[in-house]
Amino acid sequence: MDRERAMAMVEGVLKHLIDGADEWPLSMVDEVYVFGSFARGALQPGDVDLLVEFHGDDPRWDELVIEGLSYGRDPHRVLRAAMVGRKRGVQFLFNARRRVDFDLTLLWQRGDDLATALTRLHAIAADPNAGRAERHAMLPQFEGLDHRMPRSVREYLIEGIEAGAITVERLTLQDRDIDHPLVDKHVHSRWSPASPLHRAGRAVFANLLERGLDPAQLHLHGRDVDNIVTPYFAGFSLRYLRSMARCLTEFEGKEWLEVVNPTRTKDLDALRILPGSPAALERLSRVRL
Structure with missing residues (x-):
């Protein structure tokens, strides 16, 4: 997709997140980061990659996890749906900040308003020379x-x-x-x-x-x-x-x-x-x- 469309998709995610920040399931979300080709400034990024950190200390989340173990359903689907609905083009990682080995750019953390998040987003400059990041331990x-x-x-x-x-x-x-x-x-x-x-x-x-x-x-x-x-x-x-x-x-x-x-x-x-x-x-x- 082109960068303009990718930017609009992330703006939509941030708006949904902040509008619903006090309602479950988005009330569990603590931080959102962007990474991958979009975060490096690529003009034609693939899917936008977002990493979401959340706390799961809620009985409703426990029920989803149990359901997932029993029926093979991904409990994270409720968070995806709340942030993007049925739209495609955004890929999520959840609670992986301490495990990843690539750069992350913070977009939002609990307490931020929409203006703050959008300022961080638009501060990511386009770079015509941006390519894939160096990856380690690859085959x-x-x-x-x-x-x-x-x-x-x-x-x-x-x-x-x-x-x-x-x-x-x-x-x-x-x-x-x-x-x-x-x-x-x-x-x-x-x-x-x-x-x-x-x-x-x-x-x-x-x-x-x-x-x-x-x-x-x-x-x-x-x-x-x-x-x-x-x-x-x-x-x-x-x-x-x-x-x-x-x-x-x-x-x-x-x-x-x-x-x-x-x-x-x-x-x-x-x-x-x-x-x-x-x-x-x-x-x-x-x-x-």
């Missing part, structure tokens, strides 16, 4: 996923690759019609059809079935599908990735499939992690992620 497999993968995760995987403990390949999982009673039972019992985890789960099963693998041997996002012996592992949004090396050693895993960002409509980008040297993998399993 081609991580391209386009780096905003979803903290630097510590990227460094951990690179350490494993360089030590010969694992190999990592990038793939995009495909939506497929699956007629398999075990798959239907497992996916439908865990996630609603509208959940991005429902779609991701079916795509993982489809990938296994296309390769002639038994879905009963899958451990999917923290739970065995059927068998106690599960040499195949899959997870979503890096939630269980800290267990990857242990699963590939102690449980004789043959692969780990990580869907980095489950989504209802966009590509289901995944990392397929395969075990390498047993000794190196054992050492990696002792590295804290």
Whole structure:
């Protein structure tokens, strides 16, 4: 999108935020930062990247988190909807300020009025020479996923690759019609059809079935599908990735499939992690992620 349109979108976010700052769910928001190509002054930024810091000490938020754990729904959807509605073009990170390794520009913090926030926004000068920021701990497999993968995760995987403990390949999982009673039972019992985890789960099963693998041997996002012996592992949004090396050693895993960002409509980008040297993998399993 052009910079003028991106600027108008951020102005709209700030107006919605300040107008509703005393009403739930926006009453939870403490700070908003902008980062990425727009913050560097690019004339044709991609999506505008905003980082939102909020406090979740509210029973209504607790209910959304529990609902998310039960049905695979993203509790942050209420914050996105309150700030942008159904408009596209803004990407959010939540409560990640202490984990990111790129520059952030403060737009708003609780107590600021709209004029103050807009002054900060318009102080970001356009720069025809602005490009992508220098990124650390990057591999081609991580391209386009780096905003979803903290630097510590990227460094951990690179350490494993360089030590010969694992190999990592990038793939995009495909939506497929699956007629398999075990798959239907497992996916439908865990996630609603509208959940991005429902779609991701079916795509993982489809990938296994296309390769002639038994879905009963899958451990999917923290739970065995059927068998106690599960040499195949899959997870979503890096939630269980800290267990990857242990699963590939102690449980004789043959692969780990990580869907980095489950989504209802966009590509289901995944990392397929395969075990390498047993000794190196054992050492990696002792590295804290």
